[in-house]
Amino acid sequence: MNMDKRPPPHTVRPTVQGLLLSLFFMFGMSATIRAQAVEPLKIAVSRSPLSLPFFVAEKNGYFAAEGVSVKTSEAIGGHRALQLLLSGEADLATSSDAVVMFNSFKTSDFAVIATFVSSDDDIKLVVRPGAGIVLPNDLVGKRIGTVIGSASHYFLDTYLLFQGVDPQEVKVVGLQPEMMAAAMKSGAIDAVAVWEPFPFELLQGIDGASLLKSPPAYRLTFNLLASRKIIGIRDDELVGVLHALARAQHFIRTEPQMAQAILRSQLKLNQAFIEWIWPSYNYRLTLDQSLLTTLESEGRWARRSGHVTAKQSPNYLDLIYTQPLRTLSPSSVGIVE
Numbered sequence: 585m586n587m588d589k590r591p592p593p594h595t596v597r598p599t600v601q602g603l604l605l606s607l608f609f610m611f612g613m614s615a616t617i618r619a620q621a622v623e624p625l626k627i628a629v630s631r632s633p634l635s636l637p638f639f640v641a642e643k644n645g646y647f648a649a650e651g652v653s654v655k656t657s658e659a660i661g662g663h664r665a666l667q668l669l670l671s672g673e674a675d676l677a678t679s680s681d682a683v684v685m686f687n688s689f690k691t692s693d694f695a696v697i698a699t700f701v702s703s704d705d706d707i708k709l710v711v712r713p714g715a716g717i718v719l720p721n722d723l724v725g726k727r728i729g730t731v732i733g734s735a736s737h738y739f740l741d742t743y744l745l746f747q748g749v750d751p752q753e754v755k756v757v758g759l760q761p762e763m764m765a766a767a768m769k770s771g772a773i774d775a776v777a778v779w780e781p782f783p784f785e786l787l788q789g790i791d792g793a794s795l796l797k798s799p800p801a802y803r804l805t806f807n808l809l810a811s812r813k814i815i816g817i818r819d820d821e822l823v824g825v826l827h828a829l830a831r832a833q834h835f836i837r838t839e840p841q842m843a844q845a846i847l848r849s850q851l852k853l854n855q856a857f858i859e860w861i862w863p864s865y866n867y868r869l870t871l872d873q874s875l876l877t878t879l880e881s882e883g884r885w886a887r888r889s890g891h892v893t894a895k896q897s898p899n900y901l902d903l904i905y906t907q908p909l910r911t912l913s914p915s916s917v918g919i920v921e
Contacts, residue, residue, distance in 0.1 A: 624655040625814070625821055628665035628674035631658045631851065633780055633861055634701050634806040635678055637832040639850040640843055644835065646828035652821050660762060661779075663734045666809060669694055675814050676825070680735035681805045681875060685882040688903055689892045694809045695905040697822060698869050698916075700829055704800035705864040707739040708783040713792025715774035720747035720798065726774040729759040729767055733891075738882055739802045740777040741889065746801040751889070765789055779804075784857045805875060815905055822908040826869060830912070833867045871909055872918045876900050 629638045638656065641647055647654045659665040662679030666687055669677040677694075684696060709728075711717045717726060723744065730736045737756075744751045757773050764776045765786055775796065776786065787793050808829075810822060836843040844858045883897030906917050 624653040625676060625818070625825065626674045627654055627656045627825075628659050628668040628677040629656050630662045630665050630678045630806070631660050632662075632806075633847060633851070633853075633865065634703070634706065636836060636843065636847050636865075637700055637829045637867055638678070639846050640832035640835050641828040643846050643850075644832070646831045647825065649831075650824035650828045652824035652828065654825070660760070661731060661734060662806065663731065666694070669809060669811055672811075675811050675818075677809045678806055679809060681807060681878050682735040682738040682882055683733070684807060684809065684903065685738075685879050685886060685900075686733040686892070688879070688883070688898045688900065689886070689894050692898070692903065693812050695812065695815060695903050696807045696871070696875070697810045697815075697905050698808045698826055698829075698871060698909050699805045699875055700808055700833070700869055701806045701865055701867045703804050703806075703864050703866065704802075706804050706861075707736050707777060707779045707802070709740075709743065709775055709777050709796040710768075710783050710786045711775045711794050711796050712768045712771070712773065713790065713794070717775060717796060720744070720749055720796065723749055723775065723796075724753045725755070727755045727757050727772070729757045729764050729773040729776040730778065731761060732756075732758040735802075735804050736777045736779055737891075738885065739804070741885065742801045743777070743798060747798060768793070780861050781851065781853060781857055784860055803878075805878070807875075810905065816907075819908055819911070823911050826908055826912050830869055833869065836867050869909065869913065870916050870918070871904060871906055873920060876904070876919060879903075 627638065629635045642656060657668070657674065659668060662683045665677040666679045666683055668674040670691060670693060715726065716722060728740060730740050740756065741751045744754065759767055761778050761782045764778060764782060767773045768776065768786065768790060783795070844862070847853060848855065848858060879900040880897065886892045887894060887897065901921065904919060906919060906921065910917050
């Protein structure tokens with residue numbers, strides 16, 4: 585009697601082949617998923633004291649501790665950091681609210697996921713010696729350099745209006761911040777409106793340069809923006825990034841001397857500058873209703889002043905993505921959706 589219960593060979597081969605193909609497919613998919621998971625988040629960080637939480641988080645290993653792989657690159661100004669995001673060279677970028685506003689008229693390929701610092705005194709008006717500028721009214725007819733389409737541009741117009749000076753009565757000259765010292769020394773401009781550390785460097789590098797002070801007219805926020813390509817797909821990592829920044833902000837508050845040392849090393853600054861700017865920054869993760877109010881106000885200004893041609897502003901609520909910060913800290917989100 586034939587006790588061999590094995591099925592004929594022709595019934596075995598397809599089953600084995602199918603199993604091998606299934607295993608191959610599963611392992612291949614698993615490898616693809618793992619490769620996607622370890623792909624670093626590319627963050628374009630503005631080279632500014634405002635970005636200190638990122639410098640601390642990277643130096644102290646907080647990103648890695650949260651299980652997030654990141655690759656940071658520096659840009660001079662949030663306007664350039666956002667361009668890196670929009671060109672696909674970065675997944676995340678840091679920028680001011682004004683940069684968000686100006687770019688909102690061009691694209692909706694990004695969203696704000698958190699404000700991480702605010703300041704009433706980061707942007708300053710520096711006056712060239714011999715320009716004859718002592719009081720705000722002396723700016724009438726003068727050439728003022730600023731970065732067009734940035735927070736310093738909005739600050740300048742706000743400052744002038746606050747002082748009773750018609751912005752149309754000054755000559756605004758578009759300049760990148762690294763060009764301002766040479767333009768001021770040559771006499772090509774009479775004053776500049778720009779963010780730190782450039783005001784400090786101008787005051788140190790140009791004999792007789794001075795600040796034109798006034799009560800705060802604009803509260804700048806610096807924000808973390810995410811590409812639409814990763815929103816809703818890599819949210820767990822976004823939460824990890826925000827958690828790392830929250831840890832960095834706690835470190836800044838509790839270990840200020842160590843945080844200052846990181847800032848000095850990262851930006852090659854001296855202690856005199858650190859002491860100059862330190863009191864003016866409030867490092868805290870938020871998404872406040874005031875951010876929406878500021879963006880809407882800036883949008884109206886940009887349209888009224890002819891800086892953009894659109895007849896109406898975007899819905900700025902559509903440019904804010906609250907889910908990662910809500911997951912990390914619901915109480916930090918004050919935006920009504």
